[in-house]
Amino acid sequence: MKKRLVGAVTFGLSAALVLTACGSESPSGGDATAGGEVRLKLVAADYGDGPTADNSGDKFWKGVVEEFQAANPGIKVDVQVINWNDIDKQVATMVQNGQVPDILQTGDYSGFVKDGLLYKTDEVLSPATSSDLLEKFADFGKVDGTGYGIPFVSSARALFYNKDLFDKAGIAEAPKTWDEVKAAAEKLKAAGVTQPFGLPLGNEEAQAESFLWFLGNGGGYKDASGNWAIDSPANVEAFEYLKGMVSAGLTTPNPGTKNRKDVWADFAAGKVGMVNGGPMSIPIFEKGGLTNFGVAPIPGKTGPLDTTLGVEDWIMAFNKNGRKEEIKKFFDFFYGGTAAQKISDTYKLLPVTKSGIEKLSSDEKLKPFLDALPNATFYPFQDPKWSEVNTQIKQTIGGAIDGDPKAVLGAIQKVATAN
Amino acid sequence: MQQTLTPARVMRALAPLAWIGPAVALIGVVVVWPVVVMIQSSFLRISRFGVVQGANGADNYTKLFAEPDFGGVMARSLVWVVAVVTITVLISLGLAQLFDQRFPGRRLARWALIAPWAASVLMTAIIFKWMLDPEVGLINMVLRDLGLLDALGGAGADPLGNAATAMPWLIFVAVFVSVPFTTYALLAGLSAIPADVYEAAKIDGASRFRTYWSVTLPLLRPALVVATLINVMNVFNSFPIIWAMTHGQPGYSTATSTIFMYILKGSDIGESAAMSVVNFGMVIVLTVIFLKVSKWKTEVS
Numbered sequence: 001m002k003k004r005l006v007g008a009v010t011f012g013l014s015a016a017l018v019l020t021a022c023g024s025e026s027p028s029g030g031d032a033t034a035g036g037e038v039r040l041k042l043v044a045a046d047y048g049d050g051p052t053a054d055n056s057g058d059k060f061w062k063g064v065v066e067e068f069q070a071a072n073p074g075i076k077v078d079v080q081v082i083n084w085n086d087i088d089k090q091v092a093t094m095v096q097n098g099q100v101p102d103i104l105q106t107g108d109y110s111g112f113v114k115d116g117l118l119y120k121t122d123e124v125l126s127p128a129t130s131s132d133l134l135e136k137f138a139d140f141g142k143v144d145g146t147g148y149g150i151p152f153v154s155s156a157r158a159l160f161y162n163k164d165l166f167d168k169a170g171i172a173e174a175p176k177t178w179d180e181v182k183a184a185a186e187k188l189k190a191a192g193v194t195q196p197f198g199l200p201l202g203n204e205e206a207q208a209e210s211f212l213w214f215l216g217n218g219g220g221y222k223d224a225s226g227n228w229a230i231d232s233p234a235n236v237e238a239f240e241y242l243k244g245m246v247s248a249g250l251t252t253p254n255p256g257t258k259n260r261k262d263v264w265a266d267f268a269a270g271k272v273g274m275v276n277g278g279p280m281s282i283p284i285f286e287k288g289g290l291t292n293f294g295v296a297p298i299p300g301k302t303g304p305l306d307t308t309l310g311v312e313d314w315i316m317a318f319n320k321n322g323r324k325e326e327i328k329k330f331f332d333f334f335y336g337g338t339a340a341q342k343i344s345d346t347y348k349l350l351p352v353t354k355s356g357i358e359k360l361s362s363d364e365k366l367k368p369f370l371d372a373l374p375n376a377t378f379y380p381f382q383d384p385k386w387s388e389v390n391t392q393i394k395q396t397i398g399g400a401i402d403g404d405p406k407a408v409l410g411a412i413q414k415v416a417t418a419n
Numbered sequence: 420m421q422q423t424l425t426p427a428r429v430m431r432a433l434a435p436l437a438w439i440g441p442a443v444a445l446i447g448v449v450v451v452w453p454v455v456v457m458i459q460s461s462f463l464r465i466s467r468f469g470v471v472q473g474a475n476g477a478d479n480y481t482k483l484f485a486e487p488d489f490g491g492v493m494a495r496s497l498v499w500v501v502a503v504v505t506i507t508v509l510i511s512l513g514l515a516q517l518f519d520q521r522f523p524g525r526r527l528a529r530w531a532l533i534a535p536w537a538a539s540v541l542m543t544a545i546i547f548k549w550m551l552d553p554e555v556g557l558i559n560m561v562l563r564d565l566g567l568l569d570a571l572g573g574a575g576a577d578p579l580g581n582a583a584t585a586m587p588w589l590i591f592v593a594v595f596v597s598v599p600f601t602t603y604a605l606l607a608g609l610s611a612i613p614a615d616v617y618e619a620a621k622i623d624g625a626s627r628f629r630t631y632w633s634v635t636l637p638l639l640r641p642a643l644v645v646a647t648l649i650n651v652m653n654v655f656n657s658f659p660i661i662w663a664m665t666h667g668q669p670g671y672s673t674a675t676s677t678i679f680m681y682i683l684k685g686s687d688i689g690e691s692a693a694m695s696v697v698n699f700g701m702v703i704v705l706t707v708i709f710l711k712v713s714k715w716k717t718e719v720s
């Protein structure tokens with residue numbers, strides 16, 4: 001009884017929202033092309049190895065869309081897949097030119113909220129779909145209590161180590177503390193490993209590697225009360241420690257210019273002893289010919305982390321073209337059918353739905369990551385400053401290795417706290 | 420005779436428009452209009468996602484000039500342009516002279532020179548990046564085999580890892596891709612010099628060096644000025660080489676103003692537009708200075 005009432009209230013609310021939304025809409029809203037056919041434009045990031053790879057995002061989405069179109073005559077979906085390096089800028093250009101997509105799948109949604117470009121989650125998700133999403137993940141999709149971002153996939157991080165190299169260097173088990181990391185790295189170095197610890201602090205994903213080391217010292221991008229604390233003593237100490245490792249030659253050389261992709265490729269080639277990675281690195285390592293690797297929790301200063309970096313990617317619906325009914329159909333199809341699971345299987349990304357996690361819980365290799373997920377820490381991406389801070393981190397944080405960590409982190413903190 | 424505006428006269432006055440009109444329209448749409456939009460954008464507040472949020476006065480410029488890396492980036496751009504263009508022109512002068520001689524296989528040599536020009540610059544840059552890879556790079560492997568490098572994988576085998584060793588490599592690649600065009604421009608200039616002036620020099624008993632300095636170079640000046648100028652603009656706006664090889668990293672220590680502009684685009688489009696305007700101004704200033712210095716209008720005496 002009560003449930004039905006809540007449902008009715010939700011329906012009433014969303015109907016009211018729809019009506020108000022229609023009021024401000026341009027007459028072209030909800031336009032259907034000739035023949036009553038609606039075309040949805042879907043823009044998505046590529047999780048695969050590029051446009052020509054077997055696992056390209058293009059192929060994945062085309063498969064999904066074909067099934068969807070067969071089940072929903074009258075709706076056509078145009079797919080455009082863009083690689084991760086360019087998607088932000090290309091979407092910005094689309095918005096600038098007024099050619100917004102109807103559905104966008106990428107790494108961040110929060111920037112669009114401020115500009116009022118997105119549908120609210122409950123306008124485009126049916127109750128069945130939204131109740132299947134993990135609450136913790138869905139909560140990260142909210143700005144001021146209202147949902148805008150819909151969780152798409154997630155991932156968590158752990159330490160990968162090359163068991164053959166560990167045997168060769170005489171290391172019995174994965175390191176748990178920073179000092180054990182250093183000791184293991186020294187042994188690996190003595191055994192002739194050129195990069196004992198893989199340390200990608202180049203622009204591709206410097207914000208992730210840095211965050212893991214910050215967390216290891218009880219630091220992070222923000223303090224407990226939610227204020228930016230990028231140059232906190234804990235963070236500076238973490239970089240001082242890394243600095244010592246780099247100058248001793250125990251890591252990737254010049255980490256400030258090395259990208260995750262390349263360091264992972266070196267790990268797969270057996271040139272790196274340990275590296276932080278996620279479930280999505282498993283297929284990369286295996287494809288590179290490395291199967292004898294172990295996965296362990298990320299070492300902290302005094303013991304293994306009880307948290308890790310969680311990353312959540314998002315899908316969202318733009319309100320400019322007023323096609324929310326069609327979008328809702330697409331989302332129901334995506335989450336209700338096999339598509340959401342197919343993406344986890346293809347790219348070893350973790351699901352965001354309760355049903356999806358249940359299905360994967362028997363996968364041995366994914367288990368450490370699924371276990372870590374509930375305790376994961378996320379980037380402060382709901383802060384409107386994050387995107388600018390993130391750009392700055394990617395470009396400059398590696399400079400803390402050659403320069404003065406306090407000064408480099410202080411400069412980023414300044415960007416974060418500037419008006 | 421008094422000029423009256425008869426229809427026939429107007430038609431005659433407007434006739435050239437039919438010929439130059441399309442060109443003017445094309446220049447207006449693809450050159451002037453983007454410049455106007457660029458300058459406009461630099462005074463707007465634009466969200467990272469491309470939504471214009473209103474006027475921003477000169478704030479974008481204030482913010483840009485206050486960037487701690489701005490001064491270094493501008494100085495580096497200048498060094499980059501001067502170094503790349505100077506080295507390119509010097510090498511090209513020599514090569515053009517060589518290719519102007521008759522020797523067996525000249526045709527083949529001339530064709531071979533086109534290769535770096537014909538290949539995509541981005542591709543060339545990526546190939547050089549791979550050849551300089553600290554673990555598997557070809558250049559590093561050769562250096563190690565020659566005994567010039569202790570081992571692969573270390574900092575010594577990673578020239579792109581810090582600015583002091585990365586900049587020379589970036590400049591080298593930029594020169595490598597600029598030399599073919601410059602050489603061909605100079606080669607065309609050389610073949611336009613009539614043979615009789617050389618004969619006259621010979622009769623006057625001029626030395627080889629003297630002939631080159633007083634006959635060849637002055638007559639080559641028009642080609643030299645054009646080739647240098649095009650290079651200055653090209654190199655100043657050059658993006659793919661640095662982007663592919665170092666991404667301007669570590670920090671901004673290998674970034675030129677074009678790279679800086681592109682990175683800013685990821686966080687603040689208005690500020691990035693301000694950087695573009697500054698860039699645009701720089702190119703114009705460099706061009707004017709260059710034309711003044713080269714006295715391009717004065718006739719060769």
